[in-house]
Amino acid sequence: MDNSSALMRFLHVLPPEFAHKLTLTALRCGIGPAQNADADLSLSLFGKKARNPLGLSGGADKAAEALEGWARMGFGLVEAGTVTLKPRTGNAAPRCWRFSEQSSIVNWLGMPSGGVGPFIANLRAFQDKPERNQLILGASLASPDGKPEELTRLAEECSPLVDYxxxxxxxxxxVYRSDANSSPETITADQIKACKSGAGSKPVLLKLGPTKDPAILRKRVETALAAGAAGFVATNTLSCADRGLVEGLSIEWPQQDGKPVGGYSGPHLLSLSCWMVQEIRVLVGENVPIIGVGGVQSGGDALRLLEAGANAIQVYTGLIYKGPVLIREILSALKTYNNLQRPCLTAKAHGLHKTM
Ligand SMILES: Cc1cc2nc3c(=O)[nH]c(=O)nc-3n(C[C@H](O)[C@H](O)[C@H](O)COP(=O)(O)O)c2cc1C
Structure with a gap:
């Protein structure tokens, strides 16, 4: 057993949230594997150069506390957050479950956040570090109370310190609170506009939840673009109610008060995230950035999402199960793919070597 798999086995003996905290602490203290940048994989996104299209997805570093560590591990993109304006505790434990045989997670965290204060303090401290230039850095924002003014404040505070x-x-x-008289489209449009009004020149992306309905997806995408969204992240976790959207998922869904709770993440999401990215790419054309996320747990999975039309990909659950090995695996797959099929990539206008 190599050091990395011994470490993963140790972490998986611990409760999931504790293991995660320990990982963040280690990364913050400079403990963790280092991966050299590979110039061949560099891309330009949101007007900035990143060394590769492999990203860490929202939720893995909610307080932006280990950014140097993620850069050191080899990521080219990190989406910090989700952060809310005021601190929130989230749901009561237990609220995160591993399904190790399926390399999957169900989380019911309920968006815990330390609030924007510590988040931007961490972002600020990162600005002068050499690793800042290696990353495309994003901030994921939310107002569970559905208050557009909170989103504007969040965007104002974060936008000078991030790229998107x-x-x-x-x-x-x-349960996002909202005006019961407003349609979901109006709420989405209002929230995007609120973000945009505090974002200055920084692009605002919309993170979509799972759907396999082309008409619903089209409406969401068109609404978002009309409200000024500059791109999309697809997809978020899958609720129990939507489990029929994926094939072969056979977990015992966690319950609270007799009801299934939480969002699923893991390999069963991959076909869905690929489908969504492909549909969105057709709808928006080649110049709107799409970040693909959901179910990537190998180099081949990453290539599938890029082939579906993503400019960049993100991982989270795969990292929980495979650790830094996954990063190495994906980066080497990307390298092979690039070297072998560069013309195909550019011909398909997936954007890896294009400036958005
Ligand atoms: C424990 C956990 C917490 C998450 N928290 C967030 C979050 O705060 N914001 C967000 O946009 N997505 C969050 N996600 C969703 C991921 O960003 C991602 O969209 C999803 O897990 C699918 O990708 P994966 O299969 O690679 O994990 C979370 C996922 C997990 C497993």
Missing amino acids: LTLNISNPNV
């Missing part, structure tokens, strides 16, 4: 913002209104663990 993501609006997260697709977390299945949060």
